[in-house]
Amino acid sequence: MAALVVLAIPATALADPLPSWNDGDTKKAITTFVESVTREGSPDFVAEGERIATFDNDGTLWAEQPVYFQLLYAIDQVKKMAPDHPEWKSQEPFASVIKGDMKSVIASGKQGLMKIIAATHANMTAEEFQANVASWLKTARHPKTDKPFNEMVYKPMLELMDYLRANGFKTFIVSGGGVDFMRVFAEETYGIPPDQVVGSSLKAKYEVHNGKPAIIKLPEINLIDDKEGKPVGIHQYIGQRPIFVAGNSDGDYQMLEWATSGDGPRFGLILHHTDAKREWAYDRKSHIGQLNKGLDDAKEKGWTVIDMQKDWKVVFPFDKQ
Amino acid sequence: MAALVVLAIPATALADPLPSWNDGDTKKAITTFVESVTREGSPDFVAEGERIATFDNDGTLWAEQPVYFQLLYAIDQVKKMAPDHPEWKSQEPFASVIKGDMKSVIASGKQGLMKIIAATHANMTAEEFQANVASWLKTARHPKTDKPFNEMVYKPMLELMDYLRANGFKTFIVSGGGVDFMRVFAEETYGIPPDQVVGSSLKAKYEVHNGKPAIIKLPEINLIDDKEGKPVGIHQYIGQRPIFVAGNSDGDYQMLEWATSGDGPRFGLILHHTDAKREWAYDRKSHIGQLNKGLDDAKEKGWTVIDMQKDWKVVFPFDKQ
Ligand SMILES: [Ca+2]
Numbered sequence: 001m002a003a004l005v006v007l008a009i010p011a012t013a014l015a016d017p018l019p020s021w022n023d024g025d026t027k028k029a030i031t032t033f034v035e036s037v038t039r040e041g042s043p044d045f046v047a048e049g050e051r052i053a054t055f056d057n058d059g060t061l062w063a064e065q066p067v068y069f070q071l072l073y074a075i076d077q078v079k080k081m082a083p084d085h086p087e088w089k090s091q092e093p094f095a096s097v098i099k100g101d102m103k104s105v106i107a108s109g110k111q112g113l114m115k116i117i118a119a120t121h122a123n124m125t126a127e128e129f130q131a132n133v134a135s136w137l138k139t140a141r142h143p144k145t146d147k148p149f150n151e152m153v154y155k156p157m158l159e160l161m162d163y164l165r166a167n168g169f170k171t172f173i174v175s176g177g178g179v180d181f182m183r184v185f186a187e188e189t190y191g192i193p194p195d196q197v198v199g200s201s202l203k204a205k206y207e208v209h210n211g212k213p214a215i216i217k218l219p220e221i222n223l224i225d226d227k228e229g230k231p232v233g234i235h236q237y238i239g240q241r242p243i244f245v246a247g248n249s250d251g252d253y254q255m256l257e258w259a260t261s262g263d264g265p266r267f268g269l270i271l272h273h274t275d276a277k278r279e280w281a282y283d284r285k286s287h288i289g290q291l292n293k294g295l296d297d298a299k300e301k302g303w304t305v306i307d308m309q310k311d312w313k314v315v316f317p318f319d320k321q
Numbered sequence: 322m323a324a325l326v327v328l329a330i331p332a333t334a335l336a337d338p339l340p341s342w343n344d345g346d347t348k349k350a351i352t353t354f355v356e357s358v359t360r361e362g363s364p365d366f367v368a369e370g371e372r373i374a375t376f377d378n379d380g381t382l383w384a385e386q387p388v389y390f391q392l393l394y395a396i397d398q399v400k401k402m403a404p405d406h407p408e409w410k411s412q413e414p415f416a417s418v419i420k421g422d423m424k425s426v427i428a429s430g431k432q433g434l435m436k437i438i439a440a441t442h443a444n445m446t447a448e449e450f451q452a453n454v455a456s457w458l459k460t461a462r463h464p465k466t467d468k469p470f471n472e473m474v475y476k477p478m479l480e481l482m483d484y485l486r487a488n489g490f491k492t493f494i495v496s497g498g499g500v501d502f503m504r505v506f507a508e509e510t511y512g513i514p515p516d517q518v519v520g521s522s523l524k525a526k527y528e529v530h531n532g533k534p535a536i537i538k539l540p541e542i543n544l545i546d547d548k549e550g551k552p553v554g555i556h557q558y559i560g561q562r563p564i565f566v567a568g569n570s571d572g573d574y575q576m577l578e579w580a581t582s583g584d585g586p587r588f589g590l591i592l593h594h595t596d597a598k599r600e601w602a603y604d605r606k607s608h609i610g611q612l613n614k615g616l617d618d619a620k621e622k623g624w625t626v627i628d629m630q631k632d633w634k635v636v637f638p639f640d641k642q
């Protein structure tokens with residue numbers, strides 16, 4: 001009899017596809033949505049080619065505290081390059097970077113940041129840049145956890161992306177972070193191939209140098225894939241309005257707004273960092289990943305808000321389960 | 322005994338994956354390459370995620386004579402919009418477009434073309450633009466064959482893309498044509514989803530109008546995905562150097578050069594239009610799809626040149642077989 005009961009349950013219902021998520025409204029909202037858009041004959045059925053899901057990266061797929069990891073990369077690169085640039089000792093923002101005076105680095109503003117980007121992200125081939133990032137990822141460690149940065153990823157979100165892909169979704173990253181930076185680890189870390197990563201980018205040019213063709217990264221912004229830039233980036237790179245979007249800050253507001261206002265079933269997801277113990281707790285007044293308008297409007301817009309502390313059994317893959 | 326011989330041949334060898342190609346050096350070069358990069362243990366084996374193939378569109382996947390089909394779309398749109406723009410009767414290049422004076426349209430140069438693009442491709446939402454293109458494709462007919470434009474595709478190239486995909490390649494379009502234009506038909510016509518189409522693009526902005534968010538196409542060039550722009554477009558959108566590239570004009574030279582100069586096995590393919598009877602014959606001096614340097618350098622670079630007349634059994638799907 002028990003065996004018969006078990007046989008009557010569809011195989012998909014037997015294994016929990018989201019084991020790191022606590023049972024509750026959030027998890028239920030996700031699985032209900034996925035089941036409704038994938039069930040043939042359902043009024044909410046969405047054809048496979050239109051099951052587009054986009055995920056922000058910093059603070060949504062991996063952590064972003066104490067500062068964006070890509071900024072830590074840039075700082076490490078400046079320090080590594082400093083011996084070849086004695087002039088930096090008296091040039092801002094480099095002097096402050098070398099001294100480790102982060103307050104002055106941040107005070108140097110957009111112009112200072114652009115100088116750091118130009119020095120560490122441009123005037124080299126795309127392949128040189130990617131080799132530098134790969135080598136940094138191997139050795140650099142997070143200042144708080146002492147873990148490699150590509151282990152500072154959220155286990156529940158990895159499961160969510162797997163679950164979506166198993167249900168015919170095509171998953172994309174749509175992030176304010178640099179696209180060439182993320183492409184180095186996105187496939188291995190998230191199962192997302194390079195062409196499904198959308199991000200901020202520098203302009204580039206094609207050049208044949210000594211008979212060897214290469215892509216040279218230029219010290220000039222091409223796309224800032226943040227805020228209004230996210231729907232634009234999705235339009236230009238993906239060419240379809242996603243039906244499932246996930247983010248964690250007001251930088252994702254327009255992506256959430258655009259995606260969830262389309263016809264048919266739509267799902268907007270916001271990760272609210274509420275877990276000072278296992279991760280960090282921050283939102284409306286954070287210097288990074290500020291979430292304010294998104295929290296105000298989530299209910300009215302029908303967006304689901306993840307309460308990290310309450311909804312997640314585990315945060316990082318290296319956490320005790 | 323005969324049965325045993327048949328059983329000894331791998332199943333994949335039984336059905337010809339390229340039935341519209343005549344046997345010969347070109348077809349052999351393609352299948353030899355694909356077999357070598359997919360055979361596990363082969364010194365030329367390429368992992369599935371790195372099997373990136375890019376195809377030019379105009380003159381490579383579909384015809385481009387007497388002029389680019391997208392230009393015919395723009396001309397038809399100008400004529401359709403003319404009643405609402407009485408001022409165009411005395412404004413170039415619109416006056417010439419309306420009169421059907423193509424010589425004067427072409428004489429209006431880049432500036433004239435940009436005015437036509439602005440009028441027909443911009444200042445509307447991306448969704449409006451795509452609906453216009455879809456409706457045009459349904460009714461417009463090619464001036465010579467009287468066929469819908471999306472039937473003016475090359476059957477052998479459709480088979481080639483299917484064959485590559487069946488062998489674990491991810492196929493992309495990388496074209497000088499407009500990305501939003503091609504995305505309307507690329508999936509149905511070529512089996513290539515919107516996010517795998519790279520092309521020239523206009524800038525765009527995100528706007529919420531009367532509570533309805535939309536992407537507005539702007540009358541400003543974002544990317545010209547031609548010549549040096551093709552490797553740059555591939556870098557920005559795909560993020561990997563292709564191992565298989567196909568084109569038909571010197572606009573593809575840099576894409577061929579960049580892709581085939583990478584490490585490991587690489588395949589460059591040029592479609593030479595040599596068939597005045599079934600299609601068109603043109604190359605070094607053509608006003609469209611000029612192929613000059615590519616023909617000069619193909620042998621030295623190791624690129625395979627398709628002789629359309631000799632290598633293809635069938636050109637269009639609607640041809641008698
Ligand atoms: Ca974020």
Ligand SMILES: [Ca+2]
Pocket residue numbers: 377378379380381568569570572610
């Ligand atoms: Ca072409």
